[in-house]
Amino acid sequence: MVLFKLTGEQTVTPEQIAATEIPATGNIILPLSVFIAKKDALASLMDTGSTGIWLDTHETLESLISAIDDINKLPIIAIHVERFADGRIFSLGTLLRTRYGYKNELRAFGDVLKDQLFFLKRSGFTSFLIRADRSAEDAITSLHDFSQPYQGAADEPRPVFQRYNRIA
């Protein structure tokens, strides 16, 4: 499978992984590539229950799943979206919730804007780090843009025809 970033540049290098400094304590979100490369050394840190995983949209869930015995040991998975138009984040969130049974906090960060928030919520995201130059208070209002969506999704698996007795 070809992995590519939106801009076409290389994904992370071994040097970058080696040079990543990991704090000894506190709430930490580790990049997936660092976690996979240093898995054994990080075992005790992972057991603290305060270390989550940072996933980029070009990374695969399979690589996360195969590197960890129980995904629900992670208190948080944070998916980074480099450009808001990169809709892979919606499938990643949906799969984490519906396929892999992930139950804890799922966060979107990076180029996260008001107009994608409703879709992110429906794709199973529960926290949003709005881009720093935008108002989070304003963005949050869009979570209620639509009151009765048609199709089932990660947040509400039943489509409208399963939720209501629609009469022709």
Place this chain on the structure above:
Amino acid sequence: MYKYDEIDQRIIDERVAQYRDQTRRFLAGELTEDEFRPLRLQNGLYIQRYAPMLRIAVPYGMLSSKQLHKLGDIASKYDKAYGHFSTRQNLQLNWPKLEDTPDILAELATVEMHAIQTSGNCIRNITTDQFAGIAPDEVIDPRAMAEVLRQWSTFHPEFALLPRKFKIAVSGTMQDRAVVQAHDIGLEFYRDAQDKMAIKVWVGGGLGRTPILGLVIREHLEWQHALTYCEAIVRVYNLHGRRDNMYKARIKILVKALGIDEFRNQVEAEWAHLKDTPNTITEAELARVSKHFEDMPYENLPTNNASFDAAIASDKAFAAWVKRCVHPHKTAGYRAVTLSLKPHGKAPGDASSEQMHVVADLAEKYSFGELRVSHEQNLILADVKLSDLFALWEKARANGLATPNVGLLTDIICCPGGDFCSLANAKSIPIAQAIQMQFDNLDYLHDIGDIELNISGCMNACGHHHVGHIGILGVDKDSAEFYQVSIGGKQGNDASLGAVIGPSFAAEEMPGVIQKLIDVYIKERTPEEQLSTPYVGWAWRLLKHTSMQIKSVQKRKLQHEQLNQTYQRYCFYRRKRVDTY
């Protein structure tokens, strides 16, 4: 046709509010152009060469009289009193003001209409056969399933920002009229051995700059699984389709890169998880939606009508119109009628506000208040009594809607082209008009017979030039507008893509070039041969003749060797198509 309940209505009302806020923020400078672009596109708003263009959704081509009246009013109030019906059965306004678009959407919402997902990198309007529900060769009326799909795809959160646009077509006839093989997903409905409704699923078709016909990913899918199976396909595409190069981002490129077998494996693996999840369509939901598409309350009529027969016998012009513009109907005593939006010398697919009101009234009076838009950019009254045809024809003729050229050379499919579209390399409407004027003799047109001529102003192929018997593509050569001609394209069950002949031509040469092509065609054709016959040996013969004939138009020397190269190239592409697509 489908009528909204309060849930449907609330969704489009909420959309108007959402879009109004987005437009306000853009105009206030709170959203950048880059941020606003996908938002406005998903509401059908392009920024065009001279003004914005608003594409209004006509789901699977169905309109009511009330809706068409509203469209006519909107075109008068917010535009230059005309609109353009597109090859995807939608309506485009060419001159609305950006700041007016929220109000236009609010007006549309009052008649259960919208512009949701008519553009942008998302699932677009679902298209189908314009004769759905009334065609004698129909096996299954696909409109209820098209509506179920419309609802599922509307604001589907997982597929809100795909790598590229995504088009779905549905068909339920023996003779495919929805071009399912030229869509990202084509759903061909049929009755299986158990007499149950089933779907043959095509994937990876598309025109554009890399024209490819779709391949069958599944021969048999039970209808209940239509949504979950589409979810599996679109999910694989969303995750793995290319996002680094917009010209290689359509699903057809992914299917080609993986090969259909590997792509199928991935989709089936995904579907194993999705099958029987809550998006599985229930009998009750299909029954609810199908109620909206039940037969019209037809009268019990005899097969023949004496006054109609008399009018045919006595009025040559009426007879000519009936021959081209009136189509069979499954119910005795009824016919479907195409109102041609291709009068010679006018922009193909355009209708004035006045014409929209006229057609809405005709539909009200003669066709149960409903009509359809065809992908050939004409309007259809689907349920007209034989005894009403003459009166209908007189009124249509008085309003420029009865040119008896449906299916003939001048029934040109044409994109808006360089006159409006900022993507276009060349103008297309003036070429269509010039060709229509070149062939402005109805007897001659009838002699030529069924021929489809499609024009696109650029390789994005909105005019479907690849599947035209004759295709014309506008190209940019050193900042000048030229036109490439292809022959042998075809839509339908045995769809094929046209092969390019010769060099490209200047705009003023085009009527002459088409004339030469037609001259050769008439001279060379055998009774069985149609221009569309996808047969290499025959195409070669025509290619050779036309290239030689065209030479004299162009006053250029075309060496035999060059010609041979063209042929070799043509064979290569044909081989490639068979081998790799």
